[in-house]
Amino acid sequence: MKARSPIFPFPAVTGQESVKKALILGVINPAIGGVLISGEKGTAKSTLVRGLAALLPDREVVDLPLNISADRLVGSLDFEYAIASGQRRFEPGLLQRADGQILYVDEVNLLNEPIANILAQAAASGMNVVEQEGISFLHPTRFVLVGTMNPEEGALRPQLLERFGLFVEVDGCREAEERKEIIRRYLAFEADPQACVRKWKPSMEELSRRVQEARTHLVQVEVTEDNLKLAVDLTAAGHCAGNRAELVLIEAARALAAWGGRTLITLKDLQEAAHLALPHRMRTAETGAQGTETGAQQRPEDHQDFGQKKHPEERKRAEQRNREHRQADDPSAGEEPEDGVGAKYGTKDGKSSGEGSGNGQRSKAAPEDNESSEGSLAETGSVPSSDEGEGGADDRSEGSERQGRSAVQPTWGGTAAERIEGAEERFAIRFTFPPLVRKARKGSGKRSRTRSQTGQGRFVRAARPQGKARDIALVAILRAAASRPQERFSREGTGSAVKVLPEDLREKVREKRIGHTILFLVDLSGSMGVERRIKVVKGAIFSLLEDAYQKRDKVALIAFRGNSAELILGITRSVERARKKLQVLPTGGKTPLAQGLSLSYEFLQAARAQDADLAPLLVIISDGRANVSLHGTDPAEEALAIAGRIGQAGIPAWVIDSEQGFIRLGLALKLARSLGGQYSRLEDWERMVAMSPKA
Amino acid sequence: MNAMEIQGRAYPFTALVGQERMKQALILNGINPGLGGVLIRGEKGTAKSTAVRALADLLPARNQVKGCLYACDPLDMAHLCAACRERLAAGETLVTESGKMRVIELPVSATEDRVVGTLDIEQALKTGTKKFEAGILAQANRNILYVDEVNLLEDHLVDLLLDAAAMGVNTVEREGVSFSHPARFVLVGTMNPEEGDLRPQLLDRFGLVVDVIGERDPVLRMEVVRRRLEFEQDPEAFQVRYAPEQEKLRRRIRAAQEFLPYVRWNEQILELVARLAIHLEVDGHRADLSLVKTAVTLAAYEGRASVSVQDVLTAAKLALPHRMRRRPFEEGVLEWAEVEKFVRQFTEAAEERPAQQGSVQVSG
């Protein structure tokens, strides 16, 4: 049963032409694989999707709510029927209802992992296979997948991202006349929806007719050898992963030709298709480091001129950037950094430099990542790597992709580059937690603990209880019980409809995004140098704070300078407060690193004592210098000793080395080793910032 | 539970001392539930929850379908629940009764089941049949959904709220239940910004925002305490004392509700709103809509047939502060002087242009 509200007419949406086009192409040719729409809040994203269904007489929009449980998605045993009749019957889930329809997920980037996996699999195979509680069932599920997302809330899981054929970004309109028209139309709709729908009926019918024509016309569109060759060239130029890119590109171009009433695909069709089909498949091959991503979303025109770019100036800058990136990535072209950003300093295998960090890490990280709720490797594992056998620099770039965010971070980027400009301490390239640091954060085993004991979190599926069942999944129990023959069970006098045996017991598996508690230990002493340096340091931290927000982490802040370290901000959910505090902190003076470490250690230990579930992470931004003694002994030794204690206490740490200049002491690296933690160099990130066009 | 509600008696709205902006925002939402609710930011102990309950008590009764769980509006065909729709389709007439808007509380500790509704466990166990047991979102339809400390709400509950607020429908696909029902509510949230931020998306869903601070004026503080003591001592007598004022305000709100669809605005107002939104670089288009709707409601409340520039300015104070952000945690500070300057320049320039007349009808 569906409560049906009036729908804002599709053609009445002002502007947003590329979104409209993408959606129309998506329904003309389902082989494209659907559309992902990304953009800021309040930009008519979902209005357009809903309007789409009204355009198609034979299609409906099936909503996939974020809190859907697995049984309702794939379908399950109909326990009602089983109890009433003693017969097993399959009760279809949403995937059955979505067959032949438009399956819509709003805020698709917030979908939890198990559901996202099911969805990605179903979208890939076009089949839904159910095997549970004595029933096995299989049915086709071919749907046009449409998702909307607000990238502020985080990136989309890569395995789902690649399922979307087309990708479009929306932005608010900055033109007064258009804005006025938007207000007029929306308020008119709100005042009298029916009248509004009536008013737009002719345009709806016209559009609907055109879409129908294009749909029937599609089979007549031919794909020539030339078309294929160009498609391959375009995807190669875009460094797209996998060969789905070409396929989608061709299908989108076919749809465009059909929409234009042509039987041949033109160059323009392919170019236009590339703009929709490729942006989210671009590998950030130029960004030569882990744990970073370009703020600017890679667009086709960054690699090749598609003839639609507005400013030649911008193109020139992009080309320039590419050149510089290539140089930076070529070990022979310049000084190769001895350690990649985010390189792991293995305490066990003694491996200590950037070489081998790529492949070695990959295999090591894999098993753990499989377990993770925000895992990236397991997911990207399915993305075929097309550049096998390239140099070490490229390995590192894969790292950033494996992190699962490089592919789409769109609204920060592209147009976002302009937005960042005005803001102080903002950089075009974001600095984020590298995968290995995240791995360390996952290693704490939080997820399994939180999932069964509290009644909190989002219910995902039911499972046989491990140990005593606390969070009973009644429906699953009824299904299990009802799937057994019940003939001899008499309802009379028992007050129960079905006989439940111990083996029928099921409990709820819930998922909860658990943030970590990240303590930033910031060196604000004189050794950190000039103002410009501090600006970079703060910029890096702000960047990390944004990342922390998306992961729902809590943050705390300790700074050290002069003779002491100070707790600037206790554990808070308000990342904004951390930002504000940091902004006004004074800098200069001596470098009491040991004091800072000591205070951090005490602080995190106390926090852990208070909350056993706390998952700490210590992020240290410093050049590793220490010149204020804590106990009258050598300050540097003292610092390393405390670092050792922190490492032994099992507190994951990440040192971001701020050292620069010709004379390197490598003290932060030593510190990282003592901590048994990760190590990155701020300079590597800075260099990328400098190379980005908007630096 | 609530200190300000004694023996089932609500504290009179008109007896609230100070906090004019908050009261204004609440009244506007009472007149026009389409404004998108209000977020009240401020320290604890500023009578936020009292004010919300007082508002519900103050608002004039409205029509609803008798016996309908969702209190459907019998005249609003577009948003009827499935049961009412079926009854209509079966040729029944929907019996109308008069009912009050209620305050439905969403506790921060609520479980997902409780919020969206779930399978009726008892029925399933006893008879093996499925029945949907409605949750908080069902009760909230056409009512006030009140979330105290909304910034502490768990992430997955925020997602639910966003879903429902976006579509006005609660879609349940969980544990054998497949059901959807209307969930159009006035969202009222409170938060203490010290304790954490609100997710930008949810923030944007709030039509209006007010910042409250505890009353500083000693004379007024004494008055707050005095009235509270009086109310606690004899709530009935207290209510009787405020009855005339309550009735007066109630009548004014009812008049504004009836007048709302007839308030008009001209091209200049629209131009001002659009240009202001561009000038302030707000995200998306919700700010514009919110501005116009709030200004229209303000005019209705004042009994004026057309929206004035002053209405837009007043509306801006309520509808813009939280929409200035560019990205999470980059606080967009509403520079009030900037807004005023912009509006002044705009009107000066407009006076030199010949006025274009045009009007569109609007209602919540």
Ligand SMILES: [Zn+2]
């Ligand atoms: Zn109803």
